[in-house]
Amino acid sequence: MGLRANPSQRQKRLGQELRRIREESGVSREAACRHAGMHKPHLSHIEAGRTACSATRLRALLDLYGCTDTTLIETLVDMSAASGRGWWSEYRELSKGRLWDLAELEWSATAHRSFQWMLVPGLLQTRDYVAALFTHTEPAVPSEEGARFAEFRLRRQEVLFADPPPRYHAVIHEAAFHMHFVSRKIRRAQLEYLVEISQLPQFTIQLLPFRSEMPPATPGAPFTILAGRADSLCTVYVEQPVTSAFISDPAHVEEFAATFTRLSMAAFDPLDSTLLHATSSYRLVQHLLYIL
Template identity: 70%
Template sequence: MGLRANPSQRQRRLGEELRRMREASGRKREDVCRHVGLHKPHLSHIEAGRTACSEARLRALLGYYGCTDETVVDALVAMARSSGKGWWSAYRELTQDRLRDLAELESTATAHRTFQWMYVPGLLQTRDYVAELFGNNDPPVPAEDAARFTDFRVLRQQCLFTDPPPRFHAVVHEAAFHMHFVSRKVRREQLEYLVEAAQLPHITIQLLPFRAETPPSTPGAPFSILDGRVPQLRTVYVEHPLSSAFLGEPERIQAFSQAFNRLTMVALDPLDPAQLHSGSSYRMVQHLLYIL
């Protein structure tokens, strides 16, 4: 089997976890290869996500590294077994690899935490909001492509309505609702949809007001933290127009988790129509609807 020229995020992450486990175990590369019957280049390709690892060999590696947690073993085996094919595969000619990787990651996440400061989070955008964003793109996007991009983003949202659904917690800066990227009508409908979505028991939405007195010391870009089947497989997705990144290093994940926790403390109370006090996200939504 030939080497993968462009491994997916899932394939790269599996390799990275195996490398981390090998290094943590203190096993020398030569001893690992001898134990499971691999050549050193083959092990390097597995750890880079460039080639597959059979279930039997994967279990042998994990056992040699001292991984006895069956939940972790099963999660890694599931990653290795996955074909990576899903509804996102139909958009290969249109979307960048990182967007398909994100859709695959979202589809398996058990929890999502996201911060946005200029847009409503993609998984909460209404179809009209998405369509107007792509319709107003600069440089312009051909109408057919804009429609396909809209379909892709809306299809990503189905990950929030699986059984059981993942937990979803969003902190959205007030600035997102003052941007005129979309029409006033669509902004109003988007706000109303957020109120509706927030009433689902697995969805929490907080707004971060301009008047927040304590800076949350967040990274300078929007980000999402997606939980895997086990804590070791948590991933951070940092958005950037040129080079969005997937981060899996424990220290990076901890830093972004702490940043999100600070955001929740500085943001208004979760969006809930029963909460009308001045420090509630619902009170801010009512104000925004009034001035639109």
């Protein structure tokens, strides 16, 4: 079997986790290879995500490493066996491998924590909001290609209504609802949609007001923390203008988690139509609807 030239995020994440567990156990690469009956280059390629690892060999390695976390073991086995083919495979012409990685990661995540300060998070955008964004892209893309990107984003949203759905917690800066590249009518409908879905148990939506002492550019880029079935498999997706990034280093993931906690504490209370006090997100939504 040939080596993968462009491993998917799932394949790279599996290899990274195997290497982390091995190194923390103190088992050398040479000892692991002897135990699993493989050559050192083979294990190196597995840990880099460039080649597959059978379930039998994977379990043998994890047993050698002393891993007893059943949830983690079964999750890694499932990651190794996954084909990577899903509904996102229908959008190959977009040639955006990271978008496919993101879609696959979203569908395997048990919880999402998302921060946005200029836009509504992609998974919460209405159809008209999505269409408006892809109509005014910079640099401009052909209308047919923009329509496919918009369709892809709307397909991604289906994960939030799966059975069972993942938990979804969003902190959205108030600035997102003052951006004029989306019309007042669309912004109003978007706010009303957020109120509607906030009634569902899987959603926690908070607005971060202008009067918060936390600056809107802290952090400087929107991000989403995607929780895996095992605690150690959390991944952060950071949106960047040129190329977005997946971050899996535990220390960096913890930094983003701490940042999200601070943002959540600085934001108004979760969107709930029964809460009308001064620091409620619903109260701010009603104000925004009034002035739009």
